[in-house]
Amino acid sequence: MSAPLRQRKSWKALETHYLEINSRHLREFFAEDPQRGERMRRDAEGIYLDYSKNRVTDETLSLLIQLANESGLALHRDAMFSGEHINVSEDRAVLHVALRMPKGTPLVVDGVDVVEQVHTVLDQMTDFANRVRSGEWKGHTGKAIKNVVNIGIGGSDLGPVMAYEALRYYSRRDLTFRFVSNVDSTDFVEAVRDLSADETLFIISSKTFGTLETLTNARSARDWLIQQLGDASAVSKHFVAVSTNEEKVSAFGIDTANMFGFWDWVGGRYSMDSAIGLSTMLAVGPEGFYEMLEGFHAMDVHFQTAPFEENLPVLMGLLAVWNRDFLGCQTVGVMPYEQYLKRLPAYLQQLTMESNGKHVSLDGTSIDYQTGAIYWGEPGTNGQHSFYQLIHQGTTIVPVDLIGFAKSLNPLGEHHDILSSNVFAQAQALAFGKTEEEVRAEGTPEHVIPHRVMEGNRPTNVLLCEILTPRLLGALIALYEHSVFTQGTIWGVDSFDQWGVELGKVLSVQIIPELESSSEPEPSHDSSTNSLITLYRALKRKEDNRGDQ
Ligand code: G6Q
Numbered sequence: 001m002s003a004p005l006r007q008r009k010s011w012k013a014l015e016t017h018y019l020e021i022n023s024r025h026l027r028e029f030f031a032e033d034p035q036r037g038e039r040m041r042r043d044a045e046g047i048y049l050d051y052s053k054n055r056v057t058d059e060t061l062s063l064l065i066q067l068a069n070e071s072g073l074a075l076h077r078d079a080m081f082s083g084e085h086i087n088v089s090e091d092r093a094v095l096h097v098a099l100r101m102p103k104g105t106p107l108v109v110d111g112v113d114v115v116e117q118v119h120t121v122l123d124q125m126t127d128f129a130n131r132v133r134s135g136e137w138k139g140h141t142g143k144a145i146k147n148v149v150n151i152g153i154g155g156s157d158l159g160p161v162m163a164y165e166a167l168r169y170y171s172r173r174d175l176t177f178r179f180v181s182n183v184d185s186t187d188f189v190e191a192v193r194d195l196s197a198d199e200t201l202f203i204i205s206s207k208t209f210g211t212l213e214t215l216t217n218a219r220s221a222r223d224w225l226i227q228q229l230g231d232a233s234a235v236s237k238h239f240v241a242v243s244t245n246e247e248k249v250s251a252f253g254i255d256t257a258n259m260f261g262f263w264d265w266v267g268g269r270y271s272m273d274s275a276i277g278l279s280t281m282l283a284v285g286p287e288g289f290y291e292m293l294e295g296f297h298a299m300d301v302h303f304q305t306a307p308f309e310e311n312l313p314v315l316m317g318l319l320a321v322w323n324r325d326f327l328g329c330q331t332v333g334v335m336p337y338e339q340y341l342k343r344l345p346a347y348l349q350q351l352t353m354e355s356n357g358k359h360v361s362l363d364g365t366s367i368d369y370q371t372g373a374i375y376w377g378e379p380g381t382n383g384q385h386s387f388y389q390l391i392h393q394g395t396t397i398v399p400v401d402l403i404g405f406a407k408s409l410n411p412l413g414e415h416h417d418i419l420s421s422n423v424f425a426q427a428q429a430l431a432f433g434k435t436e437e438e439v440r441a442e443g444t445p446e447h448v449i450p451h452r453v454m455e456g457n458r459p460t461n462v463l464l465c466e467i468l469t470p471r472l473l474g475a476l477i478a479l480y481e482h483s484v485f486t487q488g489t490i491w492g493v494d495s496f497d498q499w500g501v502e503l504g505k506v507l508s509v510q511i512i513p514e515l516e517s518s519s520e521p522e523p524s525h526d527s528s529t530n531s532l533i534t535l536y537r538a539l540k541r542k543e544d545n546r547g548d549q
Helices: 009-021 028-033 058-070 073-083 096-100 115-136 158-166 185-192 212-231 230-238 245-250 274-305 310-325 342-357 380-384 386-395 415-432 434-440 446-453 470-491 499-516 527-541
Strands: 043-046 047-050 147-151 176-180 200-205 239-243 260-262 331-336 374-377 400-405 460-465
Touching: 009 058, 009 310, 028 415, 043 310, 047 310, 058 073, 058 310, 058 470, 073 274, 073 470, 096 115, 096 274, 096 470, 115 147, 115 260, 115 274, 147 185, 147 212, 158 176, 158 274, 176 185, 176 274, 176 446, 185 212, 200 212, 200 230, 200 274, 212 239, 212 386, 212 499, 230 239, 239 245, 239 274, 239 386, 245 260, 260 274, 274 310, 274 470, 310 470, 331 342, 331 380, 342 374, 342 470, 380 400, 380 415, 386 415, 400 415, 415 460, 434 446, 460 470, 499 527
Parallel strands: 147 176, 147 200, 200 239, 239 260, 331 374, 331 400, 400 460
Antiparallel strands: 043 047, 047 460
16 A cells, blocks of 8 residues: 655655756756757557656656555556456446457456457447448338437447547538437437438437436437327337446337447447447448557556556646646646547546546545646647637646647648647647747837747647547546546546546536426525526516527
8 A cells, every 4th residue: 555645755855956947947857968859759559648848847748647646546556457446436346448358359358258248248249230321220111221320328428429520531421410418308308300210310328327417318309209100110120229237228119139238347438439439330330440449458467567657648648737736837728730530639638537527536535736727628739829828828737648649540731730730739839838038039019029029838748649530539538537547546646537527416406496497486495596596487488488489
């Protein structure tokens, strides 16, 4: 058992070291060491990580690696891979890594070979995907499926949407994919308004099959389908479920022969490569899906075997801890310079913040250091014309992950080099800034000079890859998963529970009847909630003056 974090030798050494190097500028680090850019670069599975523009020296790295060792990172990692119940607050194994292990690699956990289970479901998914994609699977009226609508939320939505968008280039363009997550009826209504029910397949994705938003949307989908096709028996040809809960799937009216299972050892936000990825497989085909799994697995092996100095997820995780706890950075920007990765920031937001947004350690004691940062982002060049201003010249330091590719999937004239030049230029400007002398030398009037000075010294990681493929996507997501794991291990938190999310689920259920009630008993909450509920009821009763819609 490691000592509490702030009492570890390496942590104390990092505190002293931070005071020594805090006033130093990236300009100095680069001037002192012409090889820095090459030295501080590592690669694995087609991803090149340049971390040289972080505010670190070799000593920082070596102390961070000591911290990883002192925090038992290797042991904790091995415990995860062997199926120990490292999700302590839910007493569960954490085995998303088993989802991508090759067939025939036995992994027996709690008496069961989980890899065999995984491949049984993968085979079932493959068979189904082939039948739908070939047109062999017929809808109620005998027509082939042309539209796939995934209904799910959180981990049962963000991964599927992100992966569909990321791999759209490889997807079947004659199939339409939609994703409904919000319980706001607009989400569902807009998703199906131009679809023909007889060509539409709904995938109801819910680990628990008890999530209110998903079940509400699923019921509306079922009503819509029955209304369009005029026959309740149509449901069996147009609804499939992805879940761990056979009983509830069956109670909803979906034939469990059309159910794709997974297990309680797959956390929602770690489930895009389980059956939750059925929409991904329908889009890119089983081959593309398996390629993605290979990428995930390759990064898993790298995480398990590479020395920490060479280990991409470990390095990224340690740098994140350094930026968070020593530099005091509260947020991290993730900026993909690849249009297909436009949903990656939203996906990573859940992965990182739901995993490490914790205030107690594994044994339940309150912690006295900072944990998970706020993750956010947008495709890169769009961000440059809006919020990058604050990253360059604001009063808060925002470390940024810039994700670039050497090749475009849709090359067109000079577009790609223009796009990529921004990756390098932004990292450069953030690191080195622009001094007063440089601004003056450009002929800037004296009174404008302070406004144009950029202090620089703002950390970035540049992740450079050749081209976006299913394999690369798998490796990239696994890289972030294990970076999150590394951070969670150092911080000593349970990265695999989400009690904060569970609370929201319970509270809203208490208020629903008060909004629906026509007899309107006095609401009995705090004065703000009471008056908001009363106002809501009054607004709801008001005549709608929008005119004819
Ligand atoms: C993920 C979270 C959460 C979950 C959703 C949907 O790690 O647990 O985002 O995925 O609340 O849950 P169901 O899949 O059970 O509907």
